[in-house]
Amino acid sequence: MGYALRDAPLNDADHKPGLPALRSSGGDGGGGMTENIEPRVRKLENDVAVISHNLAVLTVRSESFATHADVANVRTEMATMRGELTERMTFMGGEFKGEFISLRGEMALMRGELKEEMASLRGELKEEMASLRGELKEDMAALKGELKGDIVSLRGEIHETLQKAINKQTVLLLTIIPATLAAIAAVAAWFK
Structure with a gap:
């Protein structure tokens, strides 16, 4: 039992969207059906054209879709590349480790x-400091000796200068005192 025209919706409320409703004009139901067939056929032709166009677009698009074989090839290539990458990283890790060990040895x-x-520098510095200390001690001893000599010489000069001043004062006193005593005696004799 297929779909018969008599089973089509009878009014606009019963029909599905996109399908025009069949109107019955009474009797056997055939009178209104011939009038609605042409618009329905036109609509069907338009829908078929849209479907054909969409099918053509999908066909063009489907040519670029990946097949199971394409996906399998990509997986195989990725597995190969992953293996090569792992191998390279392992190789580079070995090289890096070798270079690191070599660098560690060079640094040691x-x-x-x-x-x-x-x-060596510490030893040279100690020798230099000892030498400088010795030179400094010698220079200080020499300066100390010179300073002592200068002090002794200055003391001698001061002593000599003081001695001369004392001698002058003594001579002066020895000359003035007897002259003064003689003058006093003369004045005293004069008043007597």
Whole structure:
């Protein structure tokens, strides 16, 4: 049992969207049907044209869709690339580790050389400081000797200068006192 025209919706409220409703004009129901067939056929032709156009667009698009084989090939290529990448990273990790070990050895060697140079510099610096200390002691002893000599010489000069001043004062006093006593005696004799 297929769909018969008599089963079509009879009014606008019963029909499905996009399908025109069949109107009955009474009797056997055939009178109104011939009038509605042409618009329905036109609508059907338009829908078929739209469907054909959409089908053509989908056909063109489907040509660029990936097939199961394409997806399998991409998966295979990705697995290959992942393997190559892992292999490269492992290789590079080994190289890096080797270079790091080599660099560590070079740094240890440089550290040893630096320690030796610092010890050598420390020894040279100690020798220089000891030499400078000795020279400084010698210079200070020489300055001390010169200063003592200068003080002794200055003391001698001061002593000599004072001695001369005392001698002058003594001579002056020895000359003035007897002259003054003689003058006093003369004045005293005159008043007597």
